[in-house]
Amino acid sequence: MFNGKKVLITAGPTYEPLDPVRFIGNHSTGKMGFALARCLAQEGAAVSLIAGPTSLTLSHPLVQVMPVMTADEMFAACQRKSEEADLWIFAAAVADYKPKDPATSKIKKNDDSFTIELVKNVDIAATLGKQKRANQFAVGFALETDQELENARGKLLKKNLDMVVLNSLRDPGAGFRHDTNKITIVKPSTVEEYALKAKDEVAQDILESIKAEWACLQKK
Numbered sequence: 437m438f439n440g441k442k443v444l445i446t447a448g449p450t451y452e453p454l455d456p457v458r459f460i461g462n463h464s465t466g467k468m469g470f471a472l473a474r475c476l477a478q479e480g481a482a483v484s485l486i487a488g489p490t491s492l493t494l495s496h497p498l499v500q501v502m503p504v505m506t507a508d509e510m511f512a513a514c515q516r517k518s519e520e521a522d523l524w525i526f527a528a529a530v531a532d533y534k535p536k537d538p539a540t541s542k543i544k545k546n547d548d549s550f551t552i553e554l555v556k557n558v559d560i561a562a563t564l565g566k567q568k569r570a571n572q573f574a575v576g577f578a579l580e581t582d583q584e585l586e587n588a589r590g591k592l593l594k595k596n597l598d599m600v601v602l603n604s605l606r607d608p609g610a611g612f613r614h615d616t617n618k619i620t621i622v623k624p625s626t627v628e629e630y631a632l633k634a635k636d637e638v639a640q641d642i643l644e645s646i647k648a649e650w651a652c653l654q655k656k
Protein backbone atom coordinates (compact mmCIF):
# COMPACT_ATOMS: atom_id res chain seq x y z
CA MET A 437 0.00 0.00 0.00
CA PHE A 438 2.85 2.44 0.76
CA ASN A 439 4.90 1.57 -2.33
CA GLY A 440 5.25 4.73 -4.49
CA LYS A 441 3.39 6.92 -1.99
CA LYS A 442 4.79 10.28 -0.86
CA VAL A 443 4.95 10.77 2.89
CA LEU A 444 5.64 13.83 5.05
CA ILE A 445 6.82 13.13 8.61
CA THR A 446 7.66 15.68 11.31
CA ALA A 447 9.94 14.41 14.06
CA GLY A 448 11.90 15.48 17.11
CA PRO A 449 11.61 18.64 19.20
CA THR A 450 11.70 22.26 18.09
CA TYR A 451 14.08 24.76 19.68
CA GLU A 452 12.78 28.29 20.12
CA PRO A 453 15.65 30.77 20.60
CA LEU A 454 15.78 33.17 23.53
CA ASP A 455 19.11 34.65 22.45
CA PRO A 456 22.02 33.35 20.33
CA VAL A 457 23.04 30.79 22.99
CA ARG A 458 19.78 29.71 24.68
CA PHE A 459 16.51 28.16 23.63
CA ILE A 460 13.25 26.69 24.90
CA GLY A 461 12.98 23.03 23.93
CA ASN A 462 11.73 19.64 25.12
CA HIS A 463 12.91 16.07 25.68
CA SER A 464 11.75 14.58 22.36
CA THR A 465 14.48 12.47 20.72
CA GLY A 466 12.80 11.93 17.33
CA LYS A 467 13.04 8.13 17.65
CA MET A 468 9.39 7.44 16.80
CA GLY A 469 9.39 9.64 13.67
CA PHE A 470 12.69 8.21 12.46
CA ALA A 471 11.48 4.63 13.03
CA LEU A 472 8.34 5.39 10.98
CA ALA A 473 10.42 6.94 8.19
CA ARG A 474 12.67 3.86 8.06
CA CYS A 475 9.75 1.41 7.94
CA LEU A 476 7.90 3.41 5.28
CA ALA A 477 11.00 3.66 3.07
CA GLN A 478 11.49 -0.10 3.43
CA GLU A 479 7.97 -0.48 2.04
CA GLY A 480 8.81 1.72 -0.96
CA ALA A 481 7.44 5.12 0.13
CA ALA A 482 9.32 8.35 -0.63
CA VAL A 483 9.65 10.11 2.71
CA SER A 484 10.33 13.77 3.53
CA LEU A 485 11.49 13.63 7.15
CA ILE A 486 11.29 17.14 8.60
CA ALA A 487 13.33 16.84 11.77
CA GLY A 488 13.96 19.21 14.64
CA PRO A 489 17.33 19.07 16.43
CA THR A 490 18.23 15.41 17.07
CA SER A 491 21.33 13.25 17.21
CA LEU A 492 19.67 10.62 14.99
CA THR A 493 20.67 10.02 11.40
CA LEU A 494 18.94 8.09 8.63
CA SER A 495 20.46 7.26 5.33
CA HIS A 496 18.12 5.65 2.79
CA PRO A 497 17.72 6.53 -0.89
CA LEU A 498 13.98 7.07 -0.38
CA VAL A 499 14.32 9.34 2.68
CA GLN A 500 15.05 13.04 2.37
CA VAL A 501 15.97 14.38 5.81
CA MET A 502 15.17 18.09 6.14
CA PRO A 503 16.72 19.48 9.33
CA VAL A 504 14.95 22.42 10.97
CA MET A 505 15.26 24.22 14.30
CA THR A 506 12.11 26.18 15.13
CA ALA A 507 8.39 25.54 14.72
CA ASP A 508 8.27 28.27 12.07
CA GLU A 509 11.00 26.54 10.07
CA MET A 510 9.25 23.17 10.48
CA PHE A 511 6.00 24.72 9.24
CA ALA A 512 7.70 26.30 6.21
CA ALA A 513 9.28 22.94 5.28
CA CYS A 514 5.91 21.18 5.73
CA GLN A 515 4.20 23.70 3.47
CA ARG A 516 6.68 22.89 0.71
CA LYS A 517 5.87 19.16 0.93
CA SER A 518 2.27 18.87 2.15
CA GLU A 519 0.41 19.28 -1.10
CA GLU A 520 2.22 16.52 -2.97
CA ALA A 521 2.24 14.13 0.02
CA ASP A 522 -0.37 11.35 0.27
CA LEU A 523 0.27 10.74 3.96
CA TRP A 524 1.14 13.21 6.73
CA ILE A 525 2.52 11.98 10.04
CA PHE A 526 2.99 14.63 12.74
CA ALA A 527 5.33 12.93 15.21
CA ALA A 528 7.21 16.09 16.25
CA ALA A 529 6.93 17.58 19.72
CA VAL A 530 6.46 21.14 18.50
CA ALA A 531 6.96 23.84 21.13
CA ASP A 532 3.57 25.41 21.76
CA TYR A 533 5.08 28.84 22.50
CA LYS A 534 8.14 30.83 21.44
CA PRO A 535 9.85 33.90 22.96
CA LYS A 536 8.18 37.02 21.58
CA ASP A 537 11.39 38.98 20.95
CA PRO A 538 14.50 36.78 20.91
CA ALA A 539 17.56 38.88 21.83
CA THR A 540 20.18 39.35 19.13
CA SER A 541 23.04 39.30 21.67
CA LYS A 542 23.53 37.11 24.74
CA ILE A 543 21.24 38.11 27.60
CA LYS A 544 23.37 39.14 30.60
CA LYS A 545 22.58 38.26 34.21
CA ASN A 546 21.51 41.56 35.80
CA ASP A 547 18.29 41.46 37.81
CA ASP A 548 17.21 38.93 40.46
CA SER A 549 14.27 37.85 38.38
CA PHE A 550 13.73 37.68 34.67
CA THR A 551 10.49 37.40 32.71
CA ILE A 552 10.18 36.05 29.19
CA GLU A 553 7.11 36.87 27.13
CA LEU A 554 5.99 33.94 25.02
CA VAL A 555 3.66 33.93 22.03
CA LYS A 556 1.84 30.97 20.50
CA ASN A 557 3.53 29.03 17.74
CA VAL A 558 1.73 28.01 14.59
CA ASP A 559 -0.14 24.69 15.01
CA ILE A 560 1.32 22.85 12.04
CA ALA A 561 -1.07 19.88 12.08
CA ALA A 562 -4.18 22.04 12.54
CA THR A 563 -3.17 24.54 9.85
CA LEU A 564 -2.38 21.87 7.26
CA GLY A 565 -5.50 19.97 8.36
CA LYS A 566 -7.62 22.81 7.00
CA GLN A 567 -6.22 22.16 3.51
CA LYS A 568 -6.35 18.35 3.63
CA ARG A 569 -7.92 16.72 0.57
CA ALA A 570 -10.16 13.65 0.79
CA ASN A 571 -7.41 11.46 -0.70
CA GLN A 572 -4.82 12.53 1.90
CA PHE A 573 -4.41 10.79 5.26
CA ALA A 574 -3.19 12.57 8.42
CA VAL A 575 -1.83 11.02 11.62
CA GLY A 576 -1.16 12.97 14.80
CA PHE A 577 0.41 12.07 18.13
CA ALA A 578 -0.79 13.01 21.58
CA LEU A 579 1.21 12.76 24.77
CA GLU A 580 -1.18 13.09 27.67
CA THR A 581 -1.16 12.74 31.43
CA ASP A 582 -4.91 13.03 32.15
CA GLN A 583 -8.23 12.42 30.37
CA GLU A 584 -6.19 10.79 27.63
CA LEU A 585 -8.97 9.41 25.38
CA GLU A 586 -11.08 12.54 25.59
CA ASN A 587 -8.08 14.74 24.71
CA ALA A 588 -7.03 12.46 21.84
CA ARG A 589 -10.56 12.54 20.37
CA GLY A 590 -10.54 16.34 20.70
CA LYS A 591 -7.29 16.48 18.67
CA LEU A 592 -8.77 14.26 15.93
CA LEU A 593 -11.51 16.80 15.38
CA LYS A 594 -9.59 20.01 16.04
CA LYS A 595 -6.74 19.12 13.68
CA ASN A 596 -8.78 17.21 11.06
CA LEU A 597 -6.70 14.06 11.65
CA ASP A 598 -7.66 10.54 10.55
CA MET A 599 -6.01 8.94 13.56
CA VAL A 600 -4.19 9.87 16.75
CA VAL A 601 -1.42 7.80 18.32
CA LEU A 602 -1.83 8.32 22.03
CA ASN A 603 0.97 7.96 24.56
CA SER A 604 0.19 8.18 28.23
CA LEU A 605 2.96 9.41 30.50
CA ARG A 606 1.28 7.29 33.17
CA ASP A 607 2.47 4.12 31.40
CA PRO A 608 5.94 3.05 32.56
CA GLY A 609 8.34 2.70 29.59
CA ALA A 610 6.32 5.01 27.33
CA GLY A 611 7.12 8.46 25.97
CA PHE A 612 10.37 10.42 25.91
CA ARG A 613 13.83 8.90 26.37
CA HIS A 614 12.70 5.29 26.13
CA ASP A 615 13.42 2.80 23.37
CA THR A 616 10.00 1.35 24.07
CA ASN A 617 6.55 2.80 23.74
CA LYS A 618 3.01 1.84 24.70
CA ILE A 619 0.39 3.31 22.45
CA THR A 620 -3.34 3.49 21.99
CA ILE A 621 -4.57 4.34 18.48
CA VAL A 622 -7.65 6.50 18.43
CA LYS A 623 -9.68 6.67 15.21
CA PRO A 624 -13.06 8.32 14.64
CA SER A 625 -14.91 5.07 15.37
CA THR A 626 -12.43 2.73 17.12
CA VAL A 627 -9.85 2.62 19.89
CA GLU A 628 -6.98 0.10 19.62
CA GLU A 629 -4.76 -0.69 22.61
CA TYR A 630 -1.25 -2.09 22.15
CA ALA A 631 1.27 -3.69 24.53
CA LEU A 632 4.60 -2.10 25.52
CA LYS A 633 7.00 -2.73 22.62
CA ALA A 634 10.28 -1.55 21.04
CA LYS A 635 9.77 1.68 19.03
CA ASP A 636 10.57 -0.12 15.74
CA GLU A 637 7.78 -2.64 16.43
CA VAL A 638 5.45 0.19 17.45
CA ALA A 639 6.18 1.87 14.10
CA GLN A 640 5.12 -1.33 12.34
CA ASP A 641 1.85 -1.46 14.37
CA ILE A 642 1.14 2.17 13.46
CA LEU A 643 1.69 1.46 9.76
CA GLU A 644 -0.61 -1.59 9.85
CA SER A 645 -3.28 0.51 11.52
CA ILE A 646 -2.88 3.31 8.93
CA LYS A 647 -3.26 0.73 6.15
CA ALA A 648 -6.52 -0.61 7.60
CA GLU A 649 -8.09 2.83 8.15
CA TRP A 650 -6.91 4.28 4.85
CA ALA A 651 -8.28 1.27 2.97
CA CYS A 652 -11.68 1.82 4.66
CA LEU A 653 -11.67 5.52 3.71
CA GLN A 654 -10.77 4.73 0.10
CA LYS A 655 -13.78 2.40 -0.15
CA LYS A 656 -16.18 5.17 0.93
Ligand code: CTP
Binds near residue numbers: 507528530557
Ligand atom coordinates in the same frame (compact mmCIF):
# COMPACT_ATOMS: atom_id res chain seq x y z
N1 CTP B 1 1.41 19.76 16.65
C1 CTP B 1 1.79 20.55 15.58
N2 CTP B 1 2.10 21.87 15.79
C2 CTP B 1 2.03 22.41 17.02
C3 CTP B 1 1.65 21.59 18.13
C4 CTP B 1 1.35 20.28 17.90
O1 CTP B 1 1.86 20.05 14.45
N3 CTP B 1 2.34 23.69 17.21
C5 CTP B 1 1.06 18.35 16.40
C6 CTP B 1 1.98 17.35 17.07
O2 CTP B 1 3.03 16.99 16.21
C7 CTP B 1 1.04 16.19 17.37
C8 CTP B 1 -0.31 16.87 17.60
O3 CTP B 1 -0.22 18.13 16.97
O4 CTP B 1 0.89 15.33 16.29
C9 CTP B 1 -0.71 17.02 19.03
O5 CTP B 1 0.30 17.70 19.73
P1 CTP B 1 0.11 18.10 21.26
O6 CTP B 1 1.32 18.89 21.70
O7 CTP B 1 -0.26 16.90 22.05
O8 CTP B 1 -1.16 18.99 21.14
P2 CTP B 1 -1.46 20.50 21.34
O9 CTP B 1 -2.42 20.89 20.26
O10 CTP B 1 -0.20 21.30 21.44
O11 CTP B 1 -2.27 20.51 22.68
P3 CTP B 1 -1.81 20.52 24.21
O12 CTP B 1 -0.31 20.71 24.23
O13 CTP B 1 -2.57 21.66 24.78
O14 CTP B 1 -2.26 19.19 24.73
